[in-house]
Amino acid sequence: MYFGKVKHQNHDRLPPNQQVTSGWPVLHVGDVPYYNKDLSNWDLRIGGLVDRPTVLTFEQLLSLPETSQQNDIHCVTGWSKFDNEWQGISTRAIADHVGIREEAKFVMVEAEEGWTTNVPLEDFLAETSLLAYKHNGESLTPEHGYPLRVVIPHLYFWKSAKWVRAIKFRSVNQQGFWERNGYHMYGDPWKEQRFAWD
Ligand SMILES: Nc1nc2c(c(=O)[nH]1)N[C@H]1C(S)=C(S)[C@@H](COP(=O)(O)O)O[C@H]1N2
Ligand SMILES: [Mo]
Numbered sequence: 001m002y003f004g005k006v007k008h009q010n011h012d013r014l015p016p017n018q019q020v021t022s023g024w025p026v027l028h029v030g031d032v033p034y035y036n037k038d039l040s041n042w043d044l045r046i047g048g049l050v051d052r053p054t055v056l057t058f059e060q061l062l063s064l065p066e067t068s069q070q071n072d073i074h075c076v077t078g079w080s081k082f083d084n085e086w087q088g089i090s091t092r093a094i095a096d097h098v099g100i101r102e103e104a105k106f107v108m109v110e111a112e113e114g115w116t117t118n119v120p121l122e123d124f125l126a127e128t129s130l131l132a133y134k135h136n137g138e139s140l141t142p143e144h145g146y147p148l149r150v151v152i153p154h155l156y157f158w159k160s161a162k163w164v165r166a167i168k169f170r171s172v173n174q175q176g177f178w179e180r181n182g183y184h185m186y187g188d189p190w191k192e193q194r195f196a197w198d
Contacts, residue, residue: 013072015189018080025079026143027176033143033180042147048108048169051099058147064093067130070192071153073160074189086151088132091124094167106173110166111151117150117159117176118185121169128153131164156187166179 003113005053014020035042040060047053067090074080083189100121107124123129133140140146145162152159158178179185184193 005134012050013082014080015074016192018074018078018189019159021079021081024144025075027075027077028115028162030115032142033112034148039147042165044148044164045166046094046098047166048170049101049104050169051101054098061089061131062149064089064097067093069128069130069132069151069153071128071151073151073157076156076158076183076187076189076194084151084153085136086130086132087137088125088130088151089147091129091131091150092127094131095104095125097149102168103171104169106151106170108168108174108176109161109164109174110168110172111161112163112165115161115163115177117161117175118179119155119159120186123152123155124160126152126154154188156184156189157181159187 010020010081042058044056045054045063046056066087069086069122071084071086072080073080073084105121107117107119107121109119129150132146132151133148135144140149148164150160150164176186182196182197184196187193
């Protein structure tokens with residue numbers, strides 16, 4: 001039965017206690033930065049345990065090899081959005097560009113207004129992770145992270161920082177903004193790692 005098949009597929013794709021949404025909710029703390037397409041004051045700083053600490057303009061970022069990814073995203077508040085198409089730079093291309101040192105095991109991602117989130121290096125460098133500037137063929141809107149956001153689809157979506165401005169490679173796992181406020185250090189949606197005590 002067709003209906004049954006779709007339901008079964010959704011079950012396989014939908015982590016526990018999530019619901020599929022066709023829209024795209026906007027969630028964050030703080031203010032949306034508006035650049036009005038002028039990125040002359042924008043840069044991306046990449047540092048910490050790397051061989052070549054680097055500051056990239058948006059143009060320089062675009063000169064790195066482009067990647068496309070299709071994935072499902074899962075917000076800890078309970079919505080999941082299927083079949084997102086992203087274009088951007090693979091996190092591995094960034095890593096190759098700066099040279100990650102042996103001692104680096106974790107990543108702290110920093111966004112506008114000092115918002116942060118932490119992920120293990122391995123997850124940051126997963127083949128499915130990227131720094132995205134386009135969603136479904138369109139430039140990101142200001143609300144969804146223009147000009148650049150992280151997308152790490154296999155973790156709850158709070159790990160996918162909007163308005164990313166810095167990437168710091170670290171030897172220890174420090175807490176980011178939500179992690180300091182009770183959210184899980186890792187955030188696997190399939191294991192429902194929502195809060196620190198899950
Ligand atoms: N800079 C920044 N990025 C952020 C957040 C934030 O507050 N600030 N919130 C996170 C959370 S909790 C979620 S669910 C997603 C929401 O992304 P969306 O608004 O594009 O759906 O962004 C994540 N990235
Ligand atoms: Mo979230």
